[in-house]
Amino acid sequence: MRRSKADAEVTRARILDAAGKLFASQGITRTRLSDVAAEASVTRGAIYWHFKDKEALIEAMMDSVSAPTNAALEALSNTRQNEVLSLDMLRNVIIGAFERTNQLPALEQITRFVFRYALCKESESLTNRINVDRELAIDRLRRFIVTAQQAGLIMTD
CATH class of the missing domain: 1.10.10.60 (Homeodomain-like)
Incomplete structure (x- = not known):
């Protein structure tokens, strides 16, 4: 069927x-x-x-855990000076990530297990994936901070 x-x-x-x-x-x-x-x-x-395999299942879980925060960070990093820009936006992204963890009790534990598993030598592709995701998040935050500095919301020093 x-x-x-x-x-x-x-x-x-x-x-x-x-x-x-x-x-x-x-x-x-x-x-x-x-x-x-x-x-x-x-x-x-x-x-x-x-x-495809267990690792693909783990990656899908990583996606489901990180997708909302990644989408929010991407939207945040694409904010331009002439748009409504505030540090509340960044605060809301961070609080949203913590609220999702509180709403899904197993989420924190799953995230911890996934990161531990990814640090094993057998899971080099997951380790690479985590590193890429981390670099993307840092870049998105950096772009937001630069824009916020240009708007005078954050000091440059």
Whole structure:
């Protein structure tokens, strides 16, 4: 039976949710994809349909965790002097990131596990991904700060 795109998205979300719960309770290295499949009530084939391997699943989790903050930082860094610019914008991005963590209790633990896992030698691509994401975030903040300095909201020294 062919499933709709909406069904596929629901299945993908269930897989991510199940993986998050298991990674938080068992750790990433002890969680097998078959465990995730059982927790999500899907087949292993469904997992492989959505994710090439465990690392791709972890990357998707990283995306879901970081996407809202990255989008907010990108919008913030694209703010021009002639637009409404305030330090409240930066504060709202930072507070929003913390609020998401508070709303999703497993998020902090999952994030911690993902970063620990990425520091392992076996996960060089995840380590590279984290480094790239970090550099992008720093660049976005830098652009905002420069714009805020030019607008006189932040001292230059």
